[in-house]
Amino acid sequence: MSKKIPTRLYLTEDEIPKFWYNLRADMKDKPEPILHPGTLQNATAADLEGVFCKEPVKQELDDTTRLVPIPDGLQEFYKAYRPAPLIRAYFLERALGTPAEIYYKFEGTNTSGSHKLNSAGAQAYYAKEEGLTSLTTETGAGQWGTAMAMACAFYGLKLTVYMVKVSSQQKPYRKALIETYGANLVPSPSLTTDSGKKILAANPDTGGSLGCAISEAIETAVKTDKCRYVLGSVLNHVLLHQSIIGQETKAALEKYDIKPDIIIGCAGGGSNLGGLISPFMGEKLAGKSKTRFIAVEPASCPSFTRGRYAYDFGDTAMTTPLLRMYTLGNGFIPSANHAGGLRYHGMNSVLSKLYKDGYLEARSEVQTDVFDAAVSFMKTEGILPAPESSHAIKVAIDEAMECKRSGEKKVILFGLTGTGYFDMTAYMAYNDKTMSDHVPTDEELERGFASIPDIPQNK
Amino acid sequence: MSKKIPTRLYLTEDEIPKFWYNLRADMKDKPEPILHPGTLQNATAADLEGVFCKEPVKQELDDTTRLVPIPDGLQEFYKAYRPAPLIRAYFLERALGTPAEIYYKFEGTNTSGSHKLNSAGAQAYYAKEEGLTSLTTETGAGQWGTAMAMACAFYGLKLTVYMVKVSSQQKPYRKALIETYGANLVPSPSLTTDSGKKILAANPDTGGSLGCAISEAIETAVKTDKCRYVLGSVLNHVLLHQSIIGQETKAALEKYDIKPDIIIGCAGGGSNLGGLISPFMGEKLAGKSKTRFIAVEPASCPSFTRGRYAYDFGDTAMTTPLLRMYTLGNGFIPSANHAGGLRYHGMNSVLSKLYKDGYLEARSEVQTDVFDAAVSFMKTEGILPAPESSHAIKVAIDEAMECKRSGEKKVILFGLTGTGYFDMTAYMAYNDKTMSDHVPTDEELERGFASIPDIPQNK
Numbered sequence: 001m002s003k004k005i006p007t008r009l010y011l012t013e014d015e016i017p018k019f020w021y022n023l024r025a026d027m028k029d030k031p032e033p034i035l036h037p038g039t040l041q042n043a044t045a046a047d048l049e050g051v052f053c054k055e056p057v058k059q060e061l062d063d064t065t066r067l068v069p070i071p072d073g074l075q076e077f078y079k080a081y082r083p084a085p086l087i088r089a090y091f092l093e094r095a096l097g098t099p100a101e102i103y104y105k106f107e108g109t110n111t112s113g114s115h116k117l118n119s120a121g122a123q124a125y126y127a128k129e130e131g132l133t134s135l136t137t138e139t140g141a142g143q144w145g146t147a148m149a150m151a152c153a154f155y156g157l158k159l160t161v162y163m164v165k166v167s168s169q170q171k172p173y174r175k176a177l178i179e180t181y182g183a184n185l186v187p188s189p190s191l192t193t194d195s196g197k198k199i200l201a202a203n204p205d206t207g208g209s210l211g212c213a214i215s216e217a218i219e220t221a222v223k224t225d226k227c228r229y230v231l232g233s234v235l236n237h238v239l240l241h242q243s244i245i246g247q248e249t250k251a252a253l254e255k256y257d258i259k260p261d262i263i264i265g266c267a268g269g270g271s272n273l274g275g276l277i278s279p280f281m282g283e284k285l286a287g288k289s290k291t292r293f294i295a296v297e298p299a300s301c302p303s304f305t306r307g308r309y310a311y312d313f314g315d316t317a318m319t320t321p322l323l324r325m326y327t328l329g330n331g332f333i334p335s336a337n338h339a340g341g342l343r344y345h346g347m348n349s350v351l352s353k354l355y356k357d358g359y360l361e362a363r364s365e366v367q368t369d370v371f372d373a374a375v376s377f378m379k380t381e382g383i384l385p386a387p388e389s390s391h392a393i394k395v396a397i398d399e400a401m402e403c404k405r406s407g408e409k410k411v412i413l414f415g416l417t418g419t420g421y422f423d424m425t426a427y428m429a430y431n432d433k434t435m436s437d438h439v440p441t442d443e444e445l446e447r448g449f450a451s452i453p454d455i456p457q458n459k
Numbered sequence: 460m461s462k463k464i465p466t467r468l469y470l471t472e473d474e475i476p477k478f479w480y481n482l483r484a485d486m487k488d489k490p491e492p493i494l495h496p497g498t499l500q501n502a503t504a505a506d507l508e509g510v511f512c513k514e515p516v517k518q519e520l521d522d523t524t525r526l527v528p529i530p531d532g533l534q535e536f537y538k539a540y541r542p543a544p545l546i547r548a549y550f551l552e553r554a555l556g557t558p559a560e561i562y563y564k565f566e567g568t569n570t571s572g573s574h575k576l577n578s579a580g581a582q583a584y585y586a587k588e589e590g591l592t593s594l595t596t597e598t599g600a601g602q603w604g605t606a607m608a609m610a611c612a613f614y615g616l617k618l619t620v621y622m623v624k625v626s627s628q629q630k631p632y633r634k635a636l637i638e639t640y641g642a643n644l645v646p647s648p649s650l651t652t653d654s655g656k657k658i659l660a661a662n663p664d665t666g667g668s669l670g671c672a673i674s675e676a677i678e679t680a681v682k683t684d685k686c687r688y689v690l691g692s693v694l695n696h697v698l699l700h701q702s703i704i705g706q707e708t709k710a711a712l713e714k715y716d717i718k719p720d721i722i723i724g725c726a727g728g729g730s731n732l733g734g735l736i737s738p739f740m741g742e743k744l745a746g747k748s749k750t751r752f753i754a755v756e757p758a759s760c761p762s763f764t765r766g767r768y769a770y771d772f773g774d775t776a777m778t779t780p781l782l783r784m785y786t787l788g789n790g791f792i793p794s795a796n797h798a799g800g801l802r803y804h805g806m807n808s809v810l811s812k813l814y815k816d817g818y819l820e821a822r823s824e825v826q827t828d829v830f831d832a833a834v835s836f837m838k839t840e841g842i843l844p845a846p847e848s849s850h851a852i853k854v855a856i857d858e859a860m861e862c863k864r865s866g867e868k869k870v871i872l873f874g875l876t877g878t879g880y881f882d883m884t885a886y887m888a889y890n891d892k893t894m895s896d897h898v899p900t901d902e903e904l905e906r907g908f909a910s911i912p913d914i915p916q917n918k
Contacts (some may be wrong), residue, residue, distance in 0.1 A: 006472035007538040013465035079466040080550065080841050091539065093614070109568045110845045111878070153838040173883035181885050182838060204631070379612040379641060382539050384570045419570070421880040424632035427639050 003143040005163035007090055009103075011083040017247035018070055020240050023278040024063035024350060026285050031236075032324035032352040035311060040455055051218055053128040053228045059237035068240060074125040076243065077154060079232045081110035083112030083116065086252045087416075091380040093400070100403035102396060104261070104416040105249045106383065111177075114386065114418030115272050116147035116232050119241035121232045124151035134158035136221040137230045138188065140167055142234035142342045143386075144232035144424060156264070162188040162216045166207030174422050181319040188213040191319050195219050195317070211316025211330075217317065233269030234314055234323070234348055242275025243264055245415065250279045252395035253413075254393035260291055262399055264414040266391040267304065267362070268341050270348030276415040277360075284359060294363040294399075295351065300369075301334040303347045304326060304355055305330040306440075308449060310458045322453065325352040327360060331451030339367055339426035340387030345448065363395055366437035371430040374420070386418035386451045387426055467548055468711040469563075470542040477529055477707035482737040483522035483809060485744050489697075490812040491783035493519070494770060495631060499914055500767055501726050502780045510677055510796065512687045514585040518696035527699060536613060539704065540576065548877075550839040550858070559862035562719070563844065563875040564708045564735060567739040570636075573845065573877030574731050575606035575691050575822050576847045578700035582689045583610035593617035595680040596689045597647065597672035598627055601633035601881060602845075603691035608640035621647040621675045626668030633881050640801040647672040654678050656775070669802075670775025670789075677778065680896040692728030693773055693782070701734025709738045710858055712872075716745045719750055721858055723873040726754040726763065726821070729807030735874040736819075743788030743818060753858075754810065754821040755850040757829075758898045761795040762786060762806045763821035765904060769917045771805055781912065784811040794897035798826055798885035799846030804877065822854055825896035829853050830889040833879070845877040846885055 034043040048057040059068065089102035107115035119387060127135055128386070135157055139145025140344070144292060145161040152159040161178055168175045186206045189196035195215040196238070204213075214231075221229035231235065234236060263280055266274035273295055283289040295304055307326040314320035316330050327346040334343045347355075354360040355421050356368040374390035376397065385393060392414040403410050420427065429435040440448075452458060461596060473709065483489060493502040507516040518527065529537070548561035565576035586594055594616055597606025604620040611618040620637055624646040627634045637644050647667045648655040654674040665671075675691075680688035691697060712719065720738055724732035730842040732754055742748040754763055766785040773779035775789050785806040806814075811817040821874045826846070833849035836842070844852060862869050879886065888894040899907075911917060 008472060010471070012469070076549075111841055125654075150841055172887070176883045176887045176890065177843065179890055180834060180837065180843075201747055247465065324805060354826070375639060376640070378570070382609055382613065384636065384639075419630075422638075424635045428631070428635045431635065431638055434683060 003256050004429065005088055005256055009086040009088065009256060011248060011252050013079060015251055016078060016083050017066040017244060017251060018075065019247070020033060020070060021243045021279045021283055022062065022065055022068055022240055024236070025066040026282045027353070029353065029357060031349040035322040035457070037313070037322050040457065047321070051221060051229050053123060053132065054130055054385065056237040057121060058102050059240050060235055060395060066167055071125060074122055075447045077121040079126065083248050084109060086249055089381055092377060093136060096397065096400050096404065097382045098400040099407060099409045099457060100400040100409045101409065102400055103315070104412045105245055107245060107418045108386065108416065112143060112147035112150055113421060114143045114147070114288055115242060115245060115275065116144045117150060118244050118275070119232060119238045119271065119439045120147035120151040122145070122241040123425045124148070124155045124157055127157060127228060128155040132157065132226045132228055134160070134224060135160070135223050135226060135230050136160045136217040137209060137232070138162045138217045140164050140210045140459050142167065142178065143341070143418060145178045146174065148230060149178045149183040152183065153181045156435035157345045159183040160220060161185050162190070162213040164188060164210055166206040169393045171422060186367055188216050190216060192216070192218045209261065209316060213316040214315045214317060230236055233271040234344065234346065236348070236350060238271045239274040239348055243278040244278060245272065245275040246279045249413070253266045258291065260413040261410040262292045262294065264294045264296060264392045264399070264412065266342060266388050266415070266417060267297045267347065267351070268388065269344045269346070270351040272415055272417045274348055274351050281359065283353065293360045294395055295355070295360055297362065297364050298342050298391065299364040299366045299437065300338040302342050302364040303345065306445060308452065309352060309356055310452050311455060312452050314346065321363070323349050325349045325353060327370045328445065329448035329451040332448030335440070337438055339429070339435070340423055342388050342391065365391055365394050366439065368430070368435055368437055369456070371435065373397050383416070384420045386420045387416045389415070389422050392416070461841065462715050462786065462825045464715055466547055468547065468715060469709060469713060472538060472713050472738050473558070475537060475542050476703060477534065478526040479529060480706055480738045480741065481521065481524055481699055482741055483695065484525040486812070487742045488809040488812065489522050491534065494781040494916070496781050496887065498836040499916065505522055506780065510583060510680060510688050511873060512585045512591065513589055515582060516740045517700050520554045521696055527913060530584060533581055535563055535696040536580040538582065542707050543704070544569060547710055548840055551836060552834070552837045555856065555859050555863065557859040557863045558866060558868045559859040560868065560870045562872045564704055566571060566873045567703060567845070567875065567878035571602060571606035571609055572880060573606070574701060574704060574734065575603045577703050577734070578691060578697045578730065579603070579606035579610040581700040583614045583616055584609070586616055586687060587614045591616065592617070592685055593683060594684045594689050595619045595621070595686060596691070597621045597669060597670045597676045599623050601626065601630055601637065602800070602877060604632065604637045605640070606691070607689060608637045608642035612640045616816070617669040618642040619679060620644050623647060623667040623669060623672050630739070638825065640788055646769055647675050649675060651675070651679045658684070668775060673774045674776040674778060677780040681868060692730040693803065693805065693806070694808060697730045698733040698807055698809055701730045702803045704734040705736060705738045708872070717870060718748065719872040720869040721751045721753065721871045721900040723753045723755060723851045723854050723871065725801060725847050725874070725876060726756045726810070727805065727847065728803045729810040731874055731876045733807055733810050740813065752819045753854055754819055755854045756821065756823050757793070757797060757801050757850065758823040758896065759797040760802050761785065761823040762804060765825045767908060767911065768815055769911050771911050771912060773805065782808050784808045786911060787904060787915060788907035788910040791907030794899070796895050796897055798894070799882055801847050802851065824853050825898065827889070827894055827896050830894065832856050842875065843879045844875060845879045846875070848876045851875070881904055
């Protein structure tokens with residue numbers, strides 16, 4: 001390690017990876033297959049293609065192709081905002097007085113403010129190639145909706161975004177941003193779909209939910225000519241697209257002969273964590289590295305640390321195929337005081353399998369500790385982190401302080417998935433000390449577990 | 460031009476310029492000196508040091524040193540967010556169908572969201588070096604206040620930001636961001652200063668003004684031990700710090716043998732425009748290039764295109780030294796429907812001199828046209844531009860379309876100073892077509908001109 005390490009370790013445009021890495025190909029013990037919810041048989045491409053675009057379905061089911069070429073027309077899109085900077089946290093290290101080296105991959109320099117754009121671009125590209133003219137999706141906090149609106153503007157596709165109604169009211173600027181990119185934003189539940197109408201008839205004053213927004217988006221996709229539905233996390237093809245994060249990071253670190261001892265990422269549905277760790281995990285599975293991997297989740301939504309490994313629906317309306325994953329039950333709802341994302345009940349099935357087999361560790365953190373870490377970070381490194389990303393910061397700081405105690409000079413890498421520009425309400429609550437924590441009781445968890453389907457595979 | 464030009468033309472960390480460029484040193488006809496408002500004699504360092512930090516005062520008055528070294532302790536700060544990307548607008552070019560090559564220097568990837576951080580870092584660094592413990596400033600829209608809060612957090616200085624009261628109410632998230640970085644934010648006018656008390660006594664319901672906030676910030680700086688006042692635009696030392704923009708841009712273009720035919724920047728107080736064009740203008744003054752330079756200002760605040768070249772106060776409270784500049788009069792207030800910044804009545808004196816002597820062109824644009832350009836840009840290039848920056852986009856598109864008509868393959872460069880995350884209210888008004896334009900009448904301008912001081916130098 002004789003080379004001087006700059007603050008920002010950039011790749012040139014020519015060095016941007018031209019392949020996604022499909023970790024499943026290198027897993028001897030594969031993640032378990034998706035099941036059709038009616039037949040409980042392995043889902044086929046035909047089962048999924050009515051809802052999703054063709055090429056992503058192929059990628060979803062492909063657990064053998066190791067390197068998947070990124071199409072030229074998508075590489076062009078990636079060049080508009082990539083490579084994302086890999087940053088040496090010199091200032092944070094100094095403030096902590098740690099002998100550890102800390103690096104973070106920053107995915108928040110694009111306007112969507114997060115890594116979500118990596119898969120949004122891919123899914124819009126494939127939809128265009130397939131000859132579709134429009135897409136539908138749902139969004140909660142709004143990062144995914146923004147990313148899809150940007151990608152559809154770029155590729156010339158119409159987009160309808162069902163945004164959880166209460167979120168569209170609480171975040172009018174997020175809504176406005178999505179609309180400015182030209183998307184049709186519908187607060188959900190709405191009168192534009194049967195499922196929306198049904199929910200509104202039963203509960204006219206509801207603020208909506210992600211599950212309901214998904215149902216409306218899928219219904220519209222299925223009923224509209226040349227239209228499909230896109231999803232921003234959880235699924236394996238999303239993880240594949242997000243492997244660009246890890247591919248870039250690994251390429252940049254290798255230019256300086258840096259090998260991470262610990263890699264840390266926040267985990268909601270798992271797409272960012274999975275994308276960051278994939279190529280590094282591949283080396284570990286091959287016995288070529290002893291890197292530790294840590295998933296960080298909110299204590300208020302602890303799917304890894306307190307969930308069950310079972311087949312469950314991806315949505316709360318129980319319409320999707322069944323995924324084998326760590327889950328709190330599709331009926332689990334994080335407490336209302338939880339700020340930011342990472343509120344999904346389940347976890348991508350590749351990551352779930354790795355966790356089950358002991359390759360991946362997990363920790364849960366309460367949000368006031370997470371915001372403490374966020375503010376330490378922003379005052380030294382200068383970047384306003386998203387609440388989600390700050391979970392990874394918290395554990396990176398903990399590990400760096402452990403190095404300070406032990407005197408070890410470990411190399412710590414974490415994913416800084418996005419910025420907090422649209423999360424200032426949470427920062428305000430933190431600043432004026434009205435932010436509180438909630439750790440679900442065992443009884444609350446049991447209520448969630450009760451929604452996990454009672455099928456033979458779960459016995 | 461045989462080299463393939465990437466979408467993003469990055470410099471390595473080692474290539475980040477280590478010197479600011481002081482354009483005044485290469486001007487045969489210098490900008491006119493600052494005057495003490497009482498004596499009407501040339502202002503001295505001693506006159507200015509009671510309010511401003513020492514090194515910036517030295518820089519303010521130095522019109523002979525060509526290259527000013529950027530101190531090591533500040534280079535370190537710059538490395539946290541620089542080099543700023545220089546981007547080839549391939550997608551915008553394609554959408555316009557123009558033979559022109561379009562480039563933009565994007566200063567919005569740091570959390571303050573704009574170029575303001577370049578001078579904020581410098582001024583905080585010098586304050587720390589001088590042994591000061593705190594600073595004061597004012598902010599309107601909030602970009603400068605955020606930048607100073609970030610810089611003071613980094614260098615360990617206390618900061619009080621007087622934020623125009625109506626702006627602090629309309630932009631609670633901007634306020635929260637500044638506070639999260641640890642600054643003390645005071646809505647102005649306030650009861651913390653004599654000038655604030657006086658204004659509130661006369662007009663208890665006032666929403667405040669930038670002039671009033673400046674008065675409060677200066678009063679507090681002067682009355683506090685080891686404290687000075689900092690300003691984010693208009694002055695020559697700010698222009699000097701911002702020359703890092705032009706220095707970096709020139710270095711990146713030279714790596715690819717690119718010579719701009721036209722350079723375009725938005726102009727409020729002039730710091731971004733001056734910073735971007737300085738090294739290129741130096742070549743033009745030396746007869747080494749025929750580059751055209753275009754300042755773009757809002758039609759609602761047209762200091763270049765409709766202002767007078769006269770000595771005027773920098774603030775509406777008429778407390779600052781007198782600056783020779785294009786001015787609408789310190790009493791001029793842009794109409795209330797004007798969105799975003801660029802609402803300053805005057806213009807940096809270096810730029811004013813260049814405009815007067817014919818080296819710099821200027822255009823004014825109405826805001827609905829500016830937002831049309833912003834939305835075309837964001838749908839192709841993916842970046843949400845600040846309303847200020849979008850003035851430059853508008854003229855860049857006009858020039859590119861002129862090339863389409865003439866068939867000329869010109870090289871167009873513009874400054875994309877920042878992002879519009881905190882300007883969504885303006886985008887919402889644009890989207891729902893409630894945004895309107897206002898071009899001041901001659902009578903309105905005359906009322907502003909009446910506030911220009913009646914001194915011998917203005918005869």
